[in-house]
Amino acid sequence: MEQEDHELLLPLVDDENICLPLPINVVSKYWNVDLPMAEAMEISKKYAGFNGxxxxxxxxxxxxxxxxxKIFHSSLSELKEVIDSGIPPIVILPGIPEITQHASVITGYDDNEKTILHYIQKGNKKGEQQEGAIPQDIFDKEWxxxxxxxxxxxxxxxxSSxxxxxxxxxxxxxxxxxxxxQNILNNYSEAIKSLQQALEFSPNNSTALHLMGTILNEQNSSECVKFYEKSLEINRRYYxxxxxxxxxxxxTKQFEKANDYYTKAIKIDPKRSAKIYKNRAFLKEKQNKNSEAKEDLKNYLKYFPKxxxxxxxxxxIREL
Structure with a gap:
């Protein structure tokens, strides 16, 4: 019996800009809509110095x-339903070390191989679409x-269908x-207002709770803790x-608690951030745990060689 095809053919796209990310450009072209790069370049002028x-x-x-x-908190079954409707979905996934997160277009899935297929186009001069197949269970954990x-x-x-x-x-x-x-533009009060509205629409939105915690953390407010903790009640894997x-x-020099949370993050994804090892090494040194600090600094360089x-x-490392 022939396997049912669950794969979409997406256009080859090289162009991107901070205000026209590649996944958005790819999906728009899939619907035969050409988004003007000149417009994106003009808008991007207000984000001078921002790299993401x-x-x-x-x-x-x-x-x-x-x-x-539409933007949803979803599931694997819903993701597959979207693909089978002929729509290429965009997902938010963890970034590689020192990149917080990235958006990825999903081109399909293979139920026999239990894989999820990603669109990976890196300015390939031959114009060949590159695809990455990720085991479904690994994809779901990262997602x-x-x-x-x-x-x-x-x-x-x-x-609407x-x-x-x-x-x-x-x-x-x-x-x-x-x-x-708004946060990127340093409009912090507006950013907080938007998140307050987000939580009015959906009080258990783990993303909104996390972002509120992050802004309050940046302002050195201890109020961040309650938002972070509620976010974790909803999603225990929120790295x-x-x-x-x-x-x-x-x-705040609460080293035992800091160590506990850094260690939990590392258990979820040991390779996601190099900086977390440097931070943990600092507190280990403060606790006179030099051999553990040394190991963390080695991991920092392992995951961030440049x-x-x-x-x-x-x-x-030599002095520890």
Whole structure:
């Protein structure tokens, strides 16, 4: 019996900009909508010095040019349903070391091989689409680290055929993305207002709770703890929340608590962040646990070999 095909053919795209991230550009072109790069370049001028992607700018560009977007906390079965409806979904996944997170287009899945297929286009001169197949269980664990966020962009008539009915979740998640933009622009009071609105729509939105904790943490407010803790009640694999709590307790010199949360984050994903090892090494040294501090500094360099402070860290390793 022939296997049913669960794979979408996506266009080859090289162009991207911080305000027109590659996944948004790929999905828009899939729907035969060309988003103007000149427009994205003009908008990006207000983000001078920022290195990441601003997804909400790409989403709003797609909407200005006739597409509709919904953002949900989802599941593997729903992800497959979206693909089988002919819509390429975008998911938020953990980044490689020193990149907090990244958006990825899912091109399909293989139930026989138990894999999820990713679109990986890196300016390939031959114009060949590259695809990455990730074992389904690994994908789901990594996706859960970001709350299983799913971005669906499509023409409104196609989108309305999907049974994605949780409008409160959609509105709440959109406000999270808006808040991230406001935070990048240093509009902290506006960012907090957006997150307060997000939590009115969906009080148990782990993403909104985490982001609120993060902004309050950046302002050195102990109020961050209750938001982080509630986020973890909803999603026990929220890596960034454990890291955030570790950072707060490190700043406030509560070393045992900091160590506990950093260690929990590392257990979830040992390779996700190099900096977490450097932070834990600092507190281990304060606790006179030099051999453990040394091991953490070695891991910091292992996962971030091009660290600008490599020489200083190597010296510290020799001295411990």
């Amino acid at each position: 992607s601003i997804l909400i700018e790409g989403i709003e560009s797609a909407e200005r040019h006739g597409l509709t977007c 859960l680290e970001e709350g299983r966020l799913l971005i669906v962009i499509a023409p409104s008539d196609i989108l 999907l049974k994605l009915e949780n409008d409160s979740d959609n509105k709440s998640n959109r406000l999270c993305f808006i808040s991230e933009r 960034l929340t454990y890291n955030g709590l570790g950072n707060f307790y490190l700043k 660290a600008s402070d490599r020489g200083i860290i190597e010296q510290a």
